[in-house]
Structure formats: C-alpha cells, structure tokens
Amino acid sequence: MLIRICGETCLRDELLIQELIAGREEAFTALYEHYGHRLFKAAWDILGRGEDAEDAVQDVFVSLVRARPALAEVRNLNAYLFAALRRAALKRMEQRKDMQHLALESLEHELPAAQAKIASAEEERLHGALRSLPLEQREALVLKIDGGLTFEELAAALDISANTAASRYRYALEKLRTALATRESNANG
C-alpha cells in the first residue's frame, strides 16, 4: 500500500502509526519525507555538525523500528519524534565525549559546508547566535520552534516541569536576543 502524507487531511497520525507498527517500509519512507528535513534541521542546530545530525536522524528512525510495539501508546507522533531526536542527540554527544567542546565558538569553525547553504548574512548571524547558547537553552528553542512542541510536550521531552520549560524557553529567547545584538554591534563596529 502506498502511503502519502500531505498534511492532516491526507493521513492521520493514527493511521501512520498503525502502518509503522506493522513494519511497512512505505510508512517509514513517508515519515522521512514528512519529518526528515525538520528533524535534520533541529539536530543540526542542537549538535552543530552535519554528520552528527545525520546520525541522530538515523538513530531516531532505527529506535522507531525497535519501539514499534510501544508506538500504539503514542498520541502525538510529532512530539514523540522530536523527543526521540533530543535523546538521540544527547546520546551522540555522550558518545563523542566532548560535550564541553560543543560550545558554539568551536562549532562555528566546523560547519563551513553546512553554513554555505544558509542564505543571508543575517541568517548566518542568527544561526551563530543560536549556537552560542548553552545546550539546555538551545534545545528548548529548537524543540519548541522547529518541533512545534507545546510547553507540556517540551517539558516531557526535557523531563522538567511545564513552568520550568516555559521559563527556560523565555530565558533562551532573551539570551539569543542579547547574543544577536552583540554580534550585530561587532559586525557594524
């Protein structure tokens, strides 16, 4: 059976989950086509390296295959996938054993090929500022904005309370704003 995802009208998450549980390859292809780009983008912003982002996305899909029986309990596939991505990203970081070196100054030097794909200087500054945030704030922003998670879903993904998730997100935005202003003033002056 060929499955196409074209927004909420074409195929509901429930149907896709059933197909995933049944282990149909077409369902995984459809899932990648729908979520692959967003997951990669989020992984890239969390991990800072293209190859690590690719590995994290692959880990998410492989873990999805392994967790098929438990998928019946999933009510929000989007939130589930981004929570799985966050776990995969942290695991990838632990494997590299260089979490401390993921501070963004170092990452900016490691991404020439990926950064070349970013359109404007303004966007480059935005990505640079985002990467300068600590991991906790960066993942809160990425999961909320790229993953489209609610504060409750963000809290579940980060294993914190909803209030803490909301305040962390807000604080991350403020830090990002400050970092952007600093970068703009550096660029101008």
Next chain:
Amino acid sequence: MAEPLPPELSELEHLLAARGGPAPDANVKLRVLRAVKSELRSSDSWRLWRQHSWRFAAGVAAVVLFWLNLSMFAANHTEWNFNRNDGSHGETLAMAREIRELLPELTEGEALRQAALLQTNARALPIPIVPGQQARWVNAKKLLEE
C-alpha cells in the same frame, strides 16, 4: 499557563521560525531507509525465529512424549512365548533361572530376554568375514540359499 512574550521576543520567535537551514543530503534519506530496512528485517527474523522455535520445541516434546509412552506401553505388554514345536525352551528356561539366581534384581522377563540373547549369540554371531576364518563359521545366508 505561560505569560505572553513581549513584542521583541515574539518578533525574534517569528524570525527563528522563518530561518532557513541546511537540507539533508539526498544520500541521508537512502542511508536512513536502508538502516530502517535492515532493522525491520532483523527484528522480523528474530520474531519469526522465536515463534518457530517455540513451535519446533513443542513439536519435539510431543514426539518424545509419544515415543516414551509407546515404548513403555510395548514393554509392559510384551510376553515371552515359546514355540511349541521347538524343544529347546527347557534349555532357555534353565538359563533364565540361573541368571535370576545370579542377578535376583532382574525381572523374569528380562532374565528370559538375556537367556534368549545368549542362546542366539551362541548359535549365530553377526561378525565380519575375515579371510582365512571361513572354515570356522558357516554363513547363515548361504545355508538359506541352499
């Protein structure tokens, strides 16, 4: 309930949401789907193996139980009967009695079986034909053919 964001942070939120980003290479899709396929196969083969190994084990257990029951049934219902036309049964009975005197823990049936075997061995031995030894043995098959 989270407080609404001030306009400058809300604007930044929209800026972040609208930002571009690198697209994954086309090879990434192939790589991910290949990994999915491989994982699906290994998980399916493991699941099938578990199902079939359970059935196979159950089948083997059933056959073993059936064979044990059948052999016990056959052993418990086997009687030793002498041919009325054969006059050698007195000899067999005497040998069985001697065996029971030597080994009283043996049942009557087992003593008779051992006696029959000993008598048979004394008359016809299944041995390979060794050159130079033909004079000592008479081949039963040849006797039958004659």
